[in-house]
Amino acid sequence: MRNIKIIDDITKDGQVTFGDGYAFVDDTAEADAILMRSTDLHGYDLPASIRAIARCGAGVNNIPIDDYAKRGVVVFNSPGANANAVKEIVLCMMVLSSRGVVQSMDWVRQNADDPDILTHAEHVKKAFVGRELKGKRVGVIGLGNVGSKVANACVYLGMDVYGYDPFISVEHAWELSRDVQRVGTLEDLCRGCDYLTLHVPSKADTVGMIGTDQLALLAPGAVLINFARETIVDEDAVDAALHEGRLSWFATDFATPKTVLMPNTFITTHSGAGTEEAEANCADMAISELKDYLENGNIAHSVNYPSCSMGKARAASRIACLHANVPNMIGQITAILAKDNANVQRMVNESAGENAYTMFDTDEHLESSTIDALKRISSMYRVRVIK
Ligand SMILES: NC(=O)C1=CN([C@@H]2O[C@H](COP(=O)(O)OP(=O)(O)OC[C@H]3O[C@@H](n4cnc5c(N)ncnc54)[C@H](O)[C@@H]3O)[C@@H](O)[C@H]2O)C=CC1
Ligand SMILES: O=C(O)CCC(=O)C(=O)O
Numbered sequence: 001m002r003n004i005k006i007i008d009d010i011t012k013d014g015q016v017t018f019g020d021g022y023a024f025v026d027d028t029a030e031a032d033a034i035l036m037r038s039t040d041l042h043g044y045d046l047p048a049s050i051r052a053i054a055r056c057g058a059g060v061n062n063i064p065i066d067d068y069a070k071r072g073v074v075v076f077n078s079p080g081a082n083a084n085a086v087k088e089i090v091l092c093m094m095v096l097s098s099r100g101v102v103q104s105m106d107w108v109r110q111n112a113d114d115p116d117i118l119t120h121a122e123h124v125k126k127a128f129v130g131r132e133l134k135g136k137r138v139g140v141i142g143l144g145n146v147g148s149k150v151a152n153a154c155v156y157l158g159m160d161v162y163g164y165d166p167f168i169s170v171e172h173a174w175e176l177s178r179d180v181q182r183v184g185t186l187e188d189l190c191r192g193c194d195y196l197t198l199h200v201p202s203k204a205d206t207v208g209m210i211g212t213d214q215l216a217l218l219a220p221g222a223v224l225i226n227f228a229r230e231t232i233v234d235e236d237a238v239d240a241a242l243h244e245g246r247l248s249w250f251a252t253d254f255a256t257p258k259t260v261l262m263p264n265t266f267i268t269t270h271s272g273a274g275t276e277e278a279e280a281n282c283a284d285m286a287i288s289e290l291k292d293y294l295e296n297g298n299i300a301h302s303v304n305y306p307s308c309s310m311g312k313a314r315a316a317s318r319i320a321c322l323h324a325n326v327p328n329m330i331g332q333i334t335a336i337l338a339k340d341n342a343n344v345q346r347m348v349n350e351s352a353g354e355n356a357y358t359m360f361d362t363d364e365h366l367e368s369s370t371i372d373a374l375k376r377i378s379s380m381y382r383v384r385v386i387k
Contacts, residue, residue: 002294005031007039010056011279018287033290035283038062038270046073051384052293054286057082057273058145059229060303061202069304069355072322072382076289076302081281082273083145089272090150090197090227091157093251094138096266097223100128134158137219139193141165141186141209142228147199148172151180164189165200190217195225202229212237221248227272230254238262297359297386299350306350308357315345315361318386319371324379325356332377333358340370355381 002018003025010016016024016035025031029047035054040062054076055063065075096102107124111117136159140151143165154161155177163180165172176182183189186209190196196218200206210224211234218224224247226233235258241247242264251266252259259267273282285301292298297320298309305322323329330349337344337360347360366385374383 002033003031004290005034005050006036007034008037008056010035010037010283012276016283016287018291022291032294035286035290037282046071051382052076052290054078054290056279056282056286059201061229061231065304066354069322070324070381074293074299074302074305074322076286076293076300078282078285078289079301080145081285082275082278083149085275085278086146086199086227086272087149087153088275089253089268090146090225091153093225093227093266094133094195094197094223097225097249097251098133099130102266104128133195135160136194137162137192138195138197139164139189140180141189141196141198142200143168143172143176143180143182144199145172146227147197148175150197150199152177155179159195162189162193186214187217190214192217192219193222194219195223197225198228198232200228200232202231207231208234210234210237212240215241215246218246220246223247223249223251226250226252226254230256230259235259235262295386297384299357302352304352305355305357306352308348308350308359310346310348310359310361313361313387315363315387317362317365319360319362319366319374320384320386321358321374321380322382322384323356323358323377324381325351325354326379329356329377329379330358333360333374336370336373336377337362337366339373340367342366342370 002022004018004022005025005028006016029049031049033052034050037056042064050073052074056078058077058079060075060077063075068075114120134157138154138159138161140147140163143151143163151161151163161180163182164186209232215237238250239262242250242262249264250262253268253270253272255267259265289301296313297318299305299307321333343363345361345363349358371383371385
């Protein structure tokens, strides 16, 4: 039996199914793996029993992934599984910030007891006149799973779409409409935009990337949309731009002590991924990643270890080694196996950044002394006997 600790509400109805051979536990120290969403794990006391963590969602700035890698804990996310949900709410924010929808609905509610409300509505409606998205310039920062969908949708709405992503993947470049004009600098992207929407992860080079200088380049009365992370905008700069009317609206998914005090804001409760479909997609992807890792040692969509697959574990034994990406690890591993006279059927070694993963199948079970010797290799983080 494998034990799973669930942190956060993964789905609205609480339904999470791993199938036979799995149990849910309350005590993390009894768990083999964690299934989670947005809880901040920095400073969390992670027990040694945890071998893997799957984050239902895209952003992993809430998880100390480098530290966990060095403890032999593989962290997964679910790329793209909630991207459509975010795209839809971003489009919603574009419309809300352009058409006086919320203000006009508020007026109706406030005048609900007026018997002649139909006539009076005709008189006040000029106060809620807005502008159309068609023909307006939108800048999209980050053209990954969410940003590429937002950019393409804006093309279909007839907008003049510009995108900035120095690290765009080949897959997303292929998906992007040819009508999205890619620019090489953040400044060129911001210049003259009526709408600016952010779709980058929170990391060293994106924290505070939208500040006074970038906001100054936008068209007068532009709209800023942040459904990425609160850290990406300089909140003081945004507040000043709103007060001075340089920004007409700021739509954000992050209610912080500063954003809640700003004028002209649409603020949601980190609900960009809040659809039944996105929750189910994320849970399905995260659960299958965890199961394949726990049962077979295969890694897909990890954010701190390389992808690696040897299919189902069918040989007598399968061993996985999580270690630093340094010279002579394979040499040391095979030397230890040779001492045990172990016949390796198949071996795969993959690396990503500072970390590497070596997995092999053998004809017979290894001696426990052999496993101990593998664990003693310097820079070896964890050795798993999967089978
Ligand atoms: N509000 C919500 O509920 C949600 C928020 N998010 C946030 O949005 C972010 C993006 O999500 P996805 O598109 O799914 O991630 P993704 O990983 O598919 O795309 C991120 C893109 O940003 C690009 N990028 C990285 N650094 C950059 C930089 N310095 N300048 C420009 N582009 C850069 C990458 O090359 C990549 O194409 C997540 O990391 C997360 O923080 C994602 C999903 C839901
Ligand atoms: O609703 C959630 O779990 C957060 C989604 C999110 O922010 C992400 O996927 O990065």
